[in-house]
Amino acid sequence: WTYPNLQLDALDTLRWDQIGYNSGPNPNSPGIGTFIAPCTFFTSDTSGNSGRSNAADWIRTAYHDMATYNQTDGTGGLDASIRFGAEQARPENVGDAFNNTINVVSGHANRYVSVADTLAVAAVMAFENCGGPQIAFRGGRVDATEPNVPGVPQPQDTLDAHIADFARSGFTQTEMISLVACGHSFGGVQHAIFPDIVPDLDDPTDTQSVQHFDTTFTNFDNNIASEYIAGTTQNPLVVGSNITTNSDQRIFGSDGNATMLSFANSAELFASTCSTLIARMLDTVPSGVQLTEVVTPLPVKPTNLVHILDGDNMVFTLDVRIWNSTNTSMAVVMLWDDHNGATNSTTLPARRLGTSSAINDLYKATWYGVDELTFDGVAGITTMRFTVNGDLEDQNGLGFPVQDSVLFSTSSCSFSRNPILARIDVAVRNGVNATRVFLEHTSFDSTGAPVVTRIDVPPPTQAVAVNSAYSVWSTNLTDNLFYTIGAEIDGTLINPTWANQAQNFKSC
Ligand code: HEM
Known part of the structure; x- marks a missing residue:
């Protein structure tokens, strides 16, 4: 991508500034990558013995958000509809993984990055940072404004229903086998929410009684396949005592084990297959949504x-x-x-x-x-x-x-701090054809989706010069929110500036 591009700039930060400088939504807050370093880390129980991990939750969340996709009518897909309580309350979305995930990642959404983009990038990081292949990440997902229709497969469903569910979302039977294996390289099934599948394990090193899909459940590898082929697997969806809920067994075996055998024989094939399919899973979005190019870091x-x-x-x-x-x-x-x-x-x-x-x-x-x-x-x-x-x-x-057509001017000043009353002076460069100048503030609605509001800055009735190159347009503010400046110049919307707030200016 080419600078300046506010969306790709923000996506580059989200994707590549994972830990350290510039990685948080504000200077002192941690980047998303911090929450899976190490990959055993689980925010809700930091004992290290819960049997759970953020990485597994993030991957499951991205899948459940996507799995509502219907390729016939273009609805559903990765659109953060999983953030709605009504969707989380469905039997197909049992457990706290979804809420846990939204709580960690959605704070990284902003006007250029949707909550759905943060869910997708979290899944990318979970794979990449925990032993998996690199995954091409695109941005531009659009957050749903209401829950999607149900559609996530459940372990007690029949094989035919699973094949039909994956086909509805755009994946073949072989891709279904692969995608389930990729996801189930992490995590496992919890006793608390699936008591009929997993008994209370009474294990002090696995306090939430999670029976894992393979022996290496906090990182990616092909053990999910090699243990299954070797017959040593403890995957509760394969060897569970209740055959009705052994969905992985039915899915993995549905082509005579050919796909799982190929993964057991080749870690490279498994990794490259997952890289392609997870990228496709994350790029499964409602029709009409235009994703960006693959986000690469500017050198x-x-x-x-x-x-x-x-x-x-x-x-x-x-x-x-x-x-x-x-x-x-x-x-x-x-x-x-x-x-x-x-x-x-x-x-x-x-x-x-x-x-x-x-x-x-x-x-x-x-x-x-x-x-x-x-x-x-x-x-x-x-x-x-x-x-x-x-x-x-x-x-x-x-x-x-760099645009310097519209800038905050230090002649802005504060009449009163309590209640707040401030005059914001926007310096407009002489000679530019500014047809509209405005302040913009980004807030988040009750569902966590960013909302941008605008306050117009009227043109002056009489020009007030800052210097020989700039004149001032002014408006009053009665709040201390952060605003950027935007403008329409020669009919084109120009890039907003950095954000400033009333209290940063001297008294009038
Ligand atoms: C027919 C399809 C699928 C069924 C029936 C299924 C079923 C399940 C069940 C019952 C659990 C246990 C959840 C818990 O106790 O917390 C689980 C966990 C998980 N699933 Fe699936 N799954 C399917 C496909 C997928 C796919 C395609 C992915 C991702 C690509 C995925 C990723 C995960 C992950 C990462 C976990 C572990 C969560 C954790 O340990 O916190 N699943 N799945």
Whole structure:
């Protein structure tokens, strides 16, 4: 992808800044990857002896959310409808896994990342970070506004019903066998919610009495297949005493064990099959939803850009992620072009505590950046480029464009702190054809889906100049929420700025 792209930028962060710097929804909160490091970790019981894991819950949740898909009418699929209590209350969705999962991941949703995207990325991380293959992740899922119709297979259903259920969701019988094996490489069946399948195990190392699908239940491998083929499996859906609920046995055996035998014989085949099928499972979305390209990390990514107009000056803060590096003493230089056609430069120091990582440290990134760099606000900024140890990073000549048409102005001020009354001044660059300027705030509705509200900033009746390049448009705020600035310039919606709030401005 190419910078700037707010959606892919946010998805890149979600997907690749898994642990460490920039990984949380706000600076001090942990990234999603933290909750499966180690893969035995289970948020609701940190004793290490519960028999459960977040990784297993996340994979099961993604599957149950997807399994309502009906390819004939294009309804259902991975759309976070599983977050609704009415869907979780169904017998097909028994257990607390779904609520646990939503609680951990949905805080990472924002206006560019749906709750469904966070569910999908959590499943990707569970596989990848816990011994499984890499999975191509796309974003762009759209959150359902109501529960989907039921449709998740249950262990007591017949083989024909399972084949029909998977066909409805777009998967063949062989793909069904594979997908169940991929998922059931993790976790197991709990006594508490399936007492007819699993007895109370009375095991201090498995306090929630989870009978696991294979011996390596917190990480991915082909033991689910090799133990099944060897006849040593303790999978309760294969060797359970009640044959009615032995769904894995019926499914795995439905082609004479051919698929499971191939997986037992080849860990590579199992991993590559799961990589493809899990990606397809996660990309099973309601018709009309357009997914993005596969989200790859930008090698050099400017992020968290904050620039504000302070009289004649522009004050500029920026983070830059250098992907696949651990070196905090590189020469990272930011070059920027201004409206006068001049090129300026500054060396960016490494960020203290500025490292992030993905897939169990398979990939690491170091962060460089600058706080409150001040430069000529009249000259402004049009494009950034970077050099890293002398190598130019400029998106193949495009540079990294920066909009400075609309900015917060430090002339904004607060009349009263309690109750809040503040005047927000938006500096609009002279000569740009701004037909509309607005503040935007993102909140979350009762279902956790992001909602964006807008406050128009009216054009001034009489121009108030900030400097020779900018004039002010103003509006009053009576709350302390975070707002970004957006605008329509020459009929095009421009990228919103970073978010600011009333209390950050001096008294009037
Ligand atoms: C016919 C299809 C399926 C049936 C009948 C089925 C049934 C079950 C049952 C009864 C459990 C126990 C849940 C619990 O006690 O917490 C379970 C767990 C699980 N299932 Fe499935 N499943 C099916 C397909 C899948 C698929 C396709 C996936 C993912 C690709 C999947 C992933 C999981 C995972 C990861 C767990 C473990 C959850 C945990 O330990 O917390 N299942 N499944």
